Every structure is written in structure tokens, then in C-alpha cells.
Amino acid sequence: MEKEIADCLLRGDMPILPPESFVKPEDLEPKEESGSKESEEDLRRKRKLKRKQYFRRQQLRKEREKRLYIPQTPSVLFNTYEEAQTGFSRKNHEYLVQQRNEEKSQPQVSEGKDQPPLDLNGKTEEELRALDQKLEQRVKELELEHDQLRQTIYRLKNQLKTISRM
Incomplete structure (x- = not known):
């Protein structure tokens, strides 16, 4: 069989292969084991946790922005x-x-005559x-x-x- 394939290739023809020589699609897919199912669940949990953390960080960032200005x-x-x-x-x-x-309403206590008298420029209290x-x-x-x-x-x-x- 291998000799027939080699002869066909030397002549430039495409060899006709028997069906046993083809790779089946099932062989290409990884075989599912009990461990892979657990890993999928772990991946789901991790993704869910990351989403929660992401939204929590967003919420904290918004709260921090609101608290930036402290009057x-x-x-x-x-x-x-x-x-x-x-x-x-x-x-x-x-x-x-x-x-x-x-x-303004608190009375200012002046001790004696340390301060010079206020110059009101001759204006009355009503004008002031x-x-x-x-x-x-x-x-x-x-x-x-x-x-x-x-x-x-x-x-x-x-x-x-x-x-x-x-």
C-alpha cells in the first residue's frame, strides 16, 4: 500500500487512500475527562468573580469621584x-x-485709648x-x-x- 502511494506521488497523481488512513474528526477533539468539567466550572466561577470585582471597582470609583471635593x-x-x-x-x-x-455683631473690646478714634468724615450714622x-x-x-x-x-x-x- 505504501508502495502504491509512493508510485502515485512520483507520477504526479493523487493517491487514492483507503478510508482507514483518514483522520476522524472525533480523534481531533480532546477527549472529555471528569477533570475538564470541573475546570469549566472553575472558569465560570472565576469569570463571575472577575465581573463582580469589575463592577465593584466601578462603583468605588464613582463614589471616590463624588468625594473628591470636600467643601x-x-x-x-x-x-x-x-x-x-x-x-x-x-x-x-x-x-x-x-x-x-x-x-460684625460681636462687640469689639478696646482696651483704653490704644486705638485712634474712627474718622467718619463728618457723616451721620444713617448715611453710614x-x-x-x-x-x-x-x-x-x-x-x-x-x-x-x-x-x-x-x-x-x-x-x-x-x-x-x-
Whole structure:
């Protein structure tokens, strides 16, 4: 038989092989053993564990991002994450104004005549109060303007991040 195959090859013909010489597809497949079934189950368990770990890491990353900004004022003052990021909210503003007013209302104790008398430029107390109110109003306007600018900057940064991700 081998001689016939060799003769065919020398002549350039394709040899006709008997069916016993062909490799069966069953022979190519690895034989299943009891150990391979256990390894498949182990692989499934490992994949499941990796998926759990992946989603847990994602969740922790999101929580960490939310905790990145720690405001110096009590966190109760911020309604949303964006307000905490910009550092301004209505509650925070009211809190700061209240603190400033408390500081103003505390009487300053002067020891004797160490401090020179205040120069009021001949203005009455009512005129000074009116000036103080105007200044406070201007401060509020500037704070609101500042808040709007911060929010605009925050939005633009987020847009830039989304554009750079694309």
C-alpha cells in the first residue's frame, strides 16, 4: 500500500487512500475527562468573580469621584454635587452672610485709648448705614455674578471632557 502511494506521488497523481488512513474528526477533539468539567466550572466561577470585582471597582470609583471635593463649610449646605464642585449655593451664601453678620455683631473690646478714634468724615450714622447697605447689595451682586461664572466654567470643562473623550 505504501508502495502504491509512493508510485502515485512520483507520477504526479493523487493517491487514492483507503478510508482507514483518514483522520476522524472525533480523534481531533480532546477527549472529555471528569477533570475538564470541573475546570469549566472553575472558569465560570472565576469569570463571575472577575465581573463582580469589575463592577465593584466601578462603583468605588464613582463614589471616590463624588468625594473628591470636600467643601470647607458644612456639606449640608450643598444641595447637589454641582454646587459642591462650584463651591457656591444659596444655603452656603446665606450661611456665610450669617457668619459675617455674627462677627460684625460681636462687640469689639478696646482696651483704653490704644486705638485712634474712627474718622467718619463728618457723616451721620444713617448715611453710614445706607453706604453699608449699598456695599452689601453690591457684594451680593458680585457673588451672584461670580457664581454664574463658576457654573459656566464648570459646564465648559465638562463639555471639553466629553469632546476629548470622543
